[in-house]
Amino acid sequence: xxxxxxxxxxxxxxxxxxxxxxxxxxxxxxxxxxxxxxxxxxxxxxxxxxxxxxxxxxxxxxxxxxxxxxxxxxxxxxxxxxxxxxxxxxxxxxxxxxxxxxxxxxxxxxxxxxxxxxxxxxxxxxxxxxxxxxxxxxxxxxxxxxxxxxxxxxxxxxxxxxxxxxxxxxxxxxxxxxxxxxxxxxxxxxxxxxxxxxxxxxxxxxxxxxxxxxxxxxxxxxxxxxxxxxxxxxxxxxxxxxxxxxxxxxxxxxxxxxxxxxxxxxxxxxxxxxxxxxxxxxxxxxxxxxxxxxxxxxxxxxxxxxxxxxxxxxxxxxxxxxxxxxxx
Amino acid sequence: xxxxxxxxxxxxxxxxxxxxxxxxxxxxxxxxxxxxxxxxxxxxxxxxxxxxxxxxxxxxxxxxxxxxxxxxxxxxxxxxxxxxxxxxxxxxxxxxxxxxxxxxxxxxxxxxxxxxxxxxxxxxxxxxxxxxxxxxxxxxxxxxxxxxxxxxxxxxxxxxxxxxxxxxxxxxxxxxxxxxxxxxxxxxxxxxxxxxxxxxxxxxxxxxxxxxxxxxxxxxxxxxxxxxxxxxxxxxxxxxxxxxxxxxxxxxxxxxxxxxxxxxxxxxxxxxxxxxxxxxxxxxxxxxxxxxxxxxxxxxxxxxxxxxxxxxxxxxxxxxxxxxxxxx
Numbered sequence: 001x002x003x004x005x006x007x008x009x010x011x012x013x014x015x016x017x018x019x020x021x022x023x024x025x026x027x028x029x030x031x032x033x034x035x036x037x038x039x040x041x042x043x044x045x046x047x048x049x050x051x052x053x054x055x056x057x058x059x060x061x062x063x064x065x066x067x068x069x070x071x072x073x074x075x076x077x078x079x080x081x082x083x084x085x086x087x088x089x090x091x092x093x094x095x096x097x098x099x100x101x102x103x104x105x106x107x108x109x110x111x112x113x114x115x116x117x118x119x120x121x122x123x124x125x126x127x128x129x130x131x132x133x134x135x136x137x138x139x140x141x142x143x144x145x146x147x148x149x150x151x152x153x154x155x156x157x158x159x160x161x162x163x164x165x166x167x168x169x170x171x172x173x174x175x176x177x178x179x180x181x182x183x184x185x186x187x188x189x190x191x192x193x194x195x196x197x198x199x200x201x202x203x204x205x206x207x208x209x210x211x212x213x214x215x216x217x218x219x220x221x222x223x224x225x226x227x228x229x230x231x232x233x234x235x236x237x238x239x240x241x242x243x244x245x246x247x248x249x250x251x252x253x254x255x256x257x258x259x260x261x262x263x264x265x266x267x268x269x270x271x272x273x274x275x276x277x278x279x280x281x282x283x284x285x286x287x288x289x290x291x292x293x294x295x296x297x298x299x300x301x302x303x304x305x306x307x308x309x310x311x312x313x314x315x316x317x318x319x320x321x322x323x324x325x326x327x328x
Numbered sequence: 329x330x331x332x333x334x335x336x337x338x339x340x341x342x343x344x345x346x347x348x349x350x351x352x353x354x355x356x357x358x359x360x361x362x363x364x365x366x367x368x369x370x371x372x373x374x375x376x377x378x379x380x381x382x383x384x385x386x387x388x389x390x391x392x393x394x395x396x397x398x399x400x401x402x403x404x405x406x407x408x409x410x411x412x413x414x415x416x417x418x419x420x421x422x423x424x425x426x427x428x429x430x431x432x433x434x435x436x437x438x439x440x441x442x443x444x445x446x447x448x449x450x451x452x453x454x455x456x457x458x459x460x461x462x463x464x465x466x467x468x469x470x471x472x473x474x475x476x477x478x479x480x481x482x483x484x485x486x487x488x489x490x491x492x493x494x495x496x497x498x499x500x501x502x503x504x505x506x507x508x509x510x511x512x513x514x515x516x517x518x519x520x521x522x523x524x525x526x527x528x529x530x531x532x533x534x535x536x537x538x539x540x541x542x543x544x545x546x547x548x549x550x551x552x553x554x555x556x557x558x559x560x561x562x563x564x565x566x567x568x569x570x571x572x573x574x575x576x577x578x579x580x581x582x583x584x585x586x587x588x589x590x591x592x593x594x595x596x597x598x599x600x601x602x603x604x605x606x607x608x609x610x611x612x613x614x615x616x617x618x619x620x621x622x623x624x625x626x627x628x629x630x631x632x633x634x635x636x637x638x639x640x641x642x643x644x645x646x647x648x649x650x651x652x653x654x655x656x
Contacts, residue, residue, distance in 0.1 A: 002517045002537065002628065004557045004594040011593070014557075018596030021603050022584075022618045055592035189330045209330065229332045229342075256350075261589035263625040264383035265339070266332040268346030275349050290350045292620060297591040298628065300330065327655060 001193040001200060001298065008196025012052045012074055019059060023324045026062055031083040033059040034069040034090040044162040044171045045069070045091030048101045048155065049084065049111070051076040053194070054215065056325035057294040058101075061152060063323025066159040067100075068093075071111075075194050075297075076201075076216050078106035084114030088123060096124040096168030100158055100175055102147025103129040126172040130154060132184040132305060134243045135212025135220050148215055149257040149294035150182040150305040153317070156326065160316035178313060181245050184255075185236050186303035188213035188220065192260060192296045201299075211235065215259065215296045215303075229266070233273035236304045241281065246308040251284045253317060255305040260295040262302050267291065274304055287317055293325070329521040329528060329626065336524025340380045340402055347387060351652045354390055359411040361387040362397035362418040372490040372499045373397070373419030376429045376483065377412065377439070379404040381522070382543065384653035385622040386429075389480060391651025394487040395428075396421075399439075403522050403625075404529075404544050406434035412442030416451060424452040424496035428486055428503055430475025431457040454500040458482060460512040460633060462571045463540025463549050476543055477585040477622035478510040478633040481645070484654065488644035506641060509573050512583075513564050514631035516541035516548065520588060520624045529627075539563065543587065543624045543631075557594070561601035564632045569609065574636040577610050581635050581645060583617040589628040592619065602632055615645055621653070 005011050012031075020028045027036045039045045048058045049071035058070045068091035071079035079087075084099075091097045097118075099111045108129070115125040130147020137144040158175035166174070188210045191200035202217035204210060209232070212220030246252045256271040258264070271290050278285060286309055294303070309317065333339050340359075348356045355364045367373045376386045377399035386398045396419035399407035407415075412427075419425045425446075427439050436457070443453040458475020465472040486503035494502070516538045519528035530545035532538060537560070540548030574580045584599040586592070595618050603613055614637055622631070637645065 002535070002554050004517070004560060004590065004630065005597055006556045006558055011597070014597045014600055015593045016596075018598070018600030018603075018618070022596065022599050022616045053593065055596075060592075189332070207330070226330050228334045230334055232332060260591055261626050261628075262332065263588055263623060264388075264620070265343045265381065265625060268344075268350065268383075269333055269339070269342045270346070271350050272342055272346030275346075288350045290346070292592070295591060297593060298589050300589075300626065302332065324655070327652070 003195060005195055011195040015052065029086065031072050031079060032069055032087045032090055033062050033072065035062055039068045039091055039093035041093050042095050043093045044095045044166065044168050045093050045097040046158055046162055047087045047091045047097055047099055049079045049087060050102055050104065050107050051078055053297050054294055060325040061155050061323055063321060065163050065319060065321025066155050066323045066326060078104065078110055081110045081113045084111050085117050088114055088118045088125060089121065092123045098158060098168065098172050098175060099125055099127045100154060101130065102151055103131045103145060124168060126168055128154065128172060128175040128179055130179055132179065132182045133214065134183050134185050134239060136214060136218065139243050146214055148184045148186060149255055149303045150184040150307065152293055153182055153253065153307045154178040156321065157313050157316045159321060160319035163319065178307065182305060182307040183240050183243055183245055184303050184305040185212060185239050186259065187211050187232060187236065187301050189262065189300035191217060192299040229269050230273045233270045234277065237274050237277045240304065240306050245306060246283055249282050249284060251286050251309045251314060252278065253287050253307050253309060254278065254285055255289040255293060257294055257303045257305065258292045259299040259301040259303065261298050261300040264291065267302060270302060286314060331523060333523055339523040357414065359400050359407060360397055360415045360418055361390050361400065363390055367396045367419055367421035369421050370423050371421045372423045372494065372496050373421050373425040374486055374490055375415045375419045375425055375427055377407045377415060378430055378432065378435050379406055381625050382622055388653040389483050389651055391649060393491050393647060393649025394483050394651045394654060406432065406438055409438045409441045412439050413445050416442055416446045416453060417449065420451050426486060426496065426500050426503060427453055427455045428482055429458065430479055431459045431473060452496060454496055456482065456500060456503040456507055458507055460507065460510045461542065462511050462513050462567060464542060464546065467571055474542055476512045476514060477583055477631045478512040478635065480621055481510055481581065481635045482506040484649065485641050485644045487649060488647035491647065506635065510633060510635040511568050511571055511573055512631050512633040513540060513567050514587065515539050515560055515564065515629050517590065517628035519545060520627035557597050558601045561598045562605065565602050565605045568632065568634050573634060574611055577612060579612045579614050579637045579642060581615050581637060582606065582613055583621060583633040585621045585631045586619065586623060587627040587629040587631065588623040589626050590630050595630060598630060614642060
């Protein structure tokens with residue numbers, strides 16, 4: 001797989017250097033991206049992080065009304081404990097820091113250790129884990145689910161809540177409720193390749209797709225021949241509605257997200273069908289998102305996320321924010 | 329090549345249906361996308377258009393402070409004369425309409441014919457053609473150059489100018505000057521495939537790239553082995569500076585644009601190098617754009633555009649606007 005890079009070792013650092021060069025609102029300190037302006041005194045800080053290779057996740061969501069800082073690792077590898085500590089310190093405005101990231105073992109271990117370390121600086125922290133991927137564990141094991149694209153809703157909602165001046169416990173509860181109201185399912189068409197790796201992260205036949213595959217190529221629900229877009233959308237929506245977060249005439253937002261190489265044209269073909277089905281169920285769609293929000297470099301495929309909006313979440317989702325990759 | 333679609337024949341119409349379903353600011357009438365709110369009475373209208381398969385170009389740039397309407401064709405095929413007529417009528421606010429689109433034979437023929445037809449409605453039209461691709465013709469034949477990603481700068485600048493209440497001649501002159509101050513060069517890593525076609529638009533070896541290739545696979549300058557990113561960026565910037573639009577301490581904007589499958593990570597690695605080189609020349613970079621702005625579906629590769637900003641263009645580039653794919 002051809003990549004425009006100088007060397008696998010330089011991939012992440014040169015990518016971060018370009019990110020902050022293009023976006024003066026972001027500042028880089030090693031493997032941490034923070035808001036150039038820092039965290040407002042008295043505002044709850046929000047940190048996230050994880051492996052590289054998912055832009056605009058994670059670092060692209062640092063900005064006013066969203067994240068305060070991110071710790072970032074090598075491609076598909078969690079950030080170091082030191083980076084997590086540094087990100088928490090950068091996010092601290094004196095009112096505590098919420099650690100809001102995807103449910104992956106390595107990330108948890110390092111963010112947890114970092115949380116213990118910053119206690120010595122008297123920085124209080126809490127944790128909310130993204131667990132939206134319904135293909136990664138059964139409903140009764142929902143706490144074991146991985147976090148995928150849906151976490152960006154939690155970023156926006158928690159970020160807006162923190163901007164209201166709410167305290168750490170309240171911001172944490174709002175983020176946890178947002179995660180609890182959100183579900184995602186993905187479908188993979190072709191793999192990506194980690195810079196320097198000898199081969200792609202997985203293999204799929206020239207006419208095969210995999211329903212439910214994770215963003216690092218974690219095994220999904222089934223692998224079979226490519227089907228018409230509407231059949232695929234129907235199954236994805238059916239699976240989301242079978243693990244329900246919304247009923248009746250609830251208001252929801254929907255995210256149709258490219259995993260990388262899948263173009264906007266195909267996202268809109270899928271969105272058109274998914275929106276029709278959800279409306280037929282009686283649900284009202286508010287502020288849908290269609291685009292490249294959480295990717296795996298050049299992987300082809302997409303995910304559909306749905307989040308139930310109560311009155312507060314709808315208001316927080318609509319609140320002004322400023323970061324390079326979120327459009328209100 | 330796997331595509332999430334229902335049938336090649338339905339590809340464009342279903343894509344447009346999804347686009348307007350996701351973005352209520354856009355309205356669809358057949359193969360025309362226009363602003364739901366219509367064109368303000370007395371404002372100069374701006375229309376564009378071309379073949380499908382380049383999202384967010386063209387239709388994604390319809391919105392306040394940008395385009396008023398777009399005529400859109402099948403994938404990589406120009407819009408029909410009827411669609412062009414319909415788009416011009418939709419864009420008309422009584423003050424004339426600028427036709428602003430890329431320099432491709434079929435598009436010119438149909439937009440020109442449409443212009444003659446709407447004269448009978450007493451709609452005055454003018455034309456400005458995007459001609460930014462320096463690889464498509466020599467400087468002495470610059471009027472023969474194709475339009476590629478740089479045209480989005482002309483959209484933004486002409487759209488903001490029209491919003492000031494300027495007349496048709498003035499908006500046209502501003503758009504023409506923006507095109508004249510802009511240059512682009514691309515590099516291709518892998519092809520895309522037209523829905524329903526038996527094979528990709530071109531072939532490239534597993535380790536080959538093509539410098540200067542057009543967005544539909546038009547032949548470029550050279551084809552050779554993949555090189556380190558900095559070497560590629562150096563050559564692209566060198567070629568842009570050899571066909572100069574900016575000198576000394578001029579202020580410029582720079583667009584590093586994915587042709588589709590090339591991820592943000594690689595765009596930022598290239599941007600980092602390009603920005604360093606341009607700053608070393610003494611140029612000041614203002615409002616850089618890095619992302620998916622003008623694509624060819626799942627084609628891998630990128631383009632770099634540079635536009636010189638005089639005081640007026642810089643102000644117009646920064647003016648507020650509202651469309652799904654432009655972030656101020």
